[in-house]
Amino acid sequence: MAQVSTVHWDMGDGAMVTCAQGTPYSTAYGNRMSPSCGHKYTHVSAGQPGGMYAVTATTNWTIAWTSRTTGETGTLTASAVSSTEVEILQLQSVNT
Incomplete structure (x- = not known):
């Protein structure tokens, strides 16, 4: 049986986040932070390479294993690395 033990996130803005267990996204969460692990960007990505x-x-x-013969x-432990780019924009509104 293989299980994720931790996920280490390099968020690209200098923040590092380690999650022991995540929570699948649900639209019911709306704008709330993740209940188990999350990150909030405080600056737009416009100044980053490629704007992201x-x-x-x-x-x-x-990974737990058992030999069928003996x-x-x-x-065992293993790691996998994946990368992507995200664009963080800003939205402002004014109530009148």
Whole structure:
């Protein structure tokens, strides 16, 4: 059985976030922060290369195994890295 143990996020704005367990997104959350792990950008991405923050996630896995022939068991660890870019814009409104 393989399970994610942690995800380390480099948010591209200098923030590093480590999540032990995430919560799937639901539209019911609206603008609220994640109940288990999240990050709030405080600056737009306009000054970044290409106008976007480079975000990298390193997922750490724990893998339990059992040999069918000898019955031996063990645990392995593995990591996977994925990157993307996100554009953070600003919206302002004025109530009159």
